[in-house]
Amino acid sequence: MAKKRTIRTIPQERTPMREQDPQARAKNFEEVACGYSIEDALRESERCMLCPDEPCIAGCPVGIDIPGFIQKLGEKDFRGAYDILTDTNLLPSICGRVCPQETQCEGVCTVGDSLEPVAIGRLERFVGDTAIKEGWVNIPYIEPTRFRVGIVGSGPAGMACAADMAKAGCDVTVYEAFHQPGGVLRYGIPDFRLPNEVIDAEINNLRKLGVKFECNTLVGRLFTIEQMIEEMGFHTVFVGVGAGYPTMLGIPGDSLNGVLSANELLTRCNLMRAKEFPNFDTPLPLGHRVAVVGAGNTAMDAMRVSKRLGAEKVYCIYRRSRKEAPARVEEVHHAEQEEIEFHWLTNPVAVLDDGKGSVRGMRCIRMELGEPDDSGRRRPVPIAGSEFDFETDLIVYAIGTNANPIMGQTSKLKLNKWGYIGADENLATSVAGVYAGGDIVTGAATVIEAMGAGRKAARSMKAYLGIRDSSLPYMAQDGNGAGSLFGIDLKERNFARVRVA
């Protein structure tokens, strides 16, 4: 092996990723970030010092062996890198694109102490995309068990759980209410950030594992969770229905035409393809001056979609400052490049009526940062007398979502006080055999956390069924090995053999 890398010997600059020109891309739905070439990826891989403490692994919500895959990548063993990645992360192409790496792996990267951190996300994406291009899939030979598993919701939580259960030899069916699978990945995150082909490729991989997708199925109403267990022959069920119920501001003028949730805008545009209206039938609300309230990923997506649909001006209205904005740093940066006008420390107080039931403008008030609140962020407080009006014809709320009521209305699952499904640390719900994870348990979070929850639930479900497989590290929880037998968790009574074909 080459001589030891140090902070002085590695390439100092982070390898830039080619991007579409901001002027051009603000008019199309092509992907903004074009990805690394092989040369880019090899060069960036040299920036990883393969340091002994590996803080990135702990920084990753699912604990990917990051130095491991980067090392393989550096050796040009792309397939090997892919194998390491997919040991823990099923959807590298997706996570490489949408994870908030700056607060996870890259945020704790040793190189980042003195230079810019290694571009782990971009390398992950490179490996994932190479696999899609080459048609690689890691389909192990799976010894079938007699167990049937039902998954409700086809978002990242459901997909991850489905994959693990399928690899353990279970017969897995995923039910999805929409006519296409993918959850937020499909209906929320726009094409220019996550192209549909990437989602399709990952879903096809699941199909190859034997996972069945049943769309157009509203669980709870067509059949209940209890029926799945009691009548439909599912031995265990995972609920990953997300938390999509949008919050409205509750200010005067909320119900005027021209006020809508980011979810509605994005669903119409992405899932229903309203951007191609009238070749697709679903109409879109087009605005000349669009105001988006909020500064999370959803808000950034709504703004950038509005820009691409032809809005002259797009404003971001957020009551805190840029530093507190919850969106991925890259998204804020891209939005700024695309000439979105940011109004930090500004809070809406009313939507103004044009007298005909539509929006004419918005009244806002300036804010300043006061004492820190429970979340540790400084609380914004209104500056008295600073109200002002501005013109806008479309207002999009991206201020968060709540639990969808259907599961609560139709099952005996215990909910917590916010309406999310209550689950213990193993993600078991109050109904035996039923597990839950993702946004419906934690509230709106991230793709990788939802995936992590799906895998964690899968582990519990396998324990519940009494099977285990070798794809998951079963570490003794208490550290001294007393809870395990030759590294096998004592709770596991039996296991299905899995070998790579």
Add this chain to the structure above:
Amino acid sequence: MSRFEIIKREDFSDVTYLLEILHPMMAKVARPGQFVIVMLHEHGERIPLTIADFDRNAGTITLVIQAVGKTTKEMQRACRVGTGLYAMVGPMGIPSPISHAKKVVCVGGGLGVAPVYPQARAFKEAGAYVIGVLGFRNKSLIFWEDKFRACCDEFIVCTDDGSAGIKGLVTEGIKQAIAMHSDIDEVVAIGPPIMMKGCAEATRPHQIKTMVSLNPLMVDGTGMCGGCRVKLGDKVKFACVDGPDFDGHLVDFDDLMTRLRRYTKEERMSLDHWEKNCRMQKQIEAASALPASPAPASKVKR
């Protein structure tokens, strides 16, 4: 080929048609007041339609549709026995609460005639005295009279031009029912918002509980977009998951009607675009002197 096969079609008039769709699982659990969302083809819009009837044995769901715009007109052209829908999901919404009311008036007008039928039948089965009030523009548009007569103890038809039954709106029928019965417990009204508003106003002075089924614009039908939000007093509800049935005396109908006009321009565009395509398709067919193709122009497979 298609998963949601149409196994029966009936045309009540040149704008109203019935489709029976095979979906045994849904037919088993559908309840009065619930609806489905359908897509005709991959490029289509998701449109909500009330489950007008269901046959648990035959495994079918009945939809009665008025051709008012692009999608409903295209369905009118394309949906034949043996063809299918690209998507149909449901049953959505909270089933209508069939109360223990002793005497009920079930009112249906326009596209609300069919949807009120399962409620009338359910009330009858629950032992109530059911008075049916149906509104049509004229005699020739009347349908399902026999079905309603079979489950109504009294049956009042209203027509705009007086060609059958009472001349006037369904509110006339309600007034007549209230005048003849002082002990009406509940009124259920389904139809265009302006009609439901009229019904709620007709019963308000008598303080008779009045349930209406709201039909705002919808996208997902699962509580995820908020497009279907309606005002109820000072509360905001999502019709697809909190409804679609609400207390008519609380509903802000003016708000509902304004919001229904949100996409008027785009709906027009969509219809024009489609009609133009249909015309072009016809011309092409005529020019190449081929036998008429059964598939409409826009139903291309991708």
